[in-house]
Amino acid sequence: MLAIIGAMDEEIELLLADLTAHEQLTFPGVTLHRGVLDGVPVLVTRGGIGKVNAAMTTTYLLTQGATRVIFTGVAGGVHPELRVGDIVVSTDCIQHDVDVRALDYPLGTVPGELPAWPADEVLRAAALDAAREVGGVHVVSGRIASGDQFIASREGVQRLWTTFGAACAEMEGAAVAQVCSKAGVPFVVIRSVSDTADHDANVDYRTFMPLVARHAKQVVRGMLSRLASMPA
């Protein structure tokens, strides 16, 4: 079964509105919505903000039979070509706020784990294909940098770009990636850019988030028709 996670209500309510055969599964802190979207059996949920919520939600989804996971939402653009409304499809995810350098691990590396969690190539190809159908936006294939921080400074953007080569900054993707990777479940993260993570990021985020969340949702809908014909 295909699972679709968004961090916030705005990011999933557009999908829930079209879910048929809708039933709710309630767990501590999380509600999963099971149903059918464009003919595809899905689990849809709001995962909450931050890596802990994302990891917990992903774990519930896997226990309920998720065999492929799409994370959809907004992000702060880090790649210099990204503007508000543009779309990033993940190549891989890293945790930019992990720092175990005192024990000789590179910045961003969780001891004993992969330095970065690569996205699934089939899901990536479907996402890129669908993203290119969203008119008037630039689509970038790139690294997602996740951390429990809202990035809102030029120095913050610069650090993510030079240290990690990140395309965008958000707060959940790498946690989903880490859990899926342990379970051998394919995943991809799709983010539309709500701000450029600099000093105006808080204002831009509040202004553009509901609008650009539609782009990520459009990509998910575009992926459904492509995935419907593929084995799960």
Ligand code: ADE
């Ligand atoms: N999500 C959207 N914009 C973001 C930013 N600037 N930093 C972290 N997460 C975000």
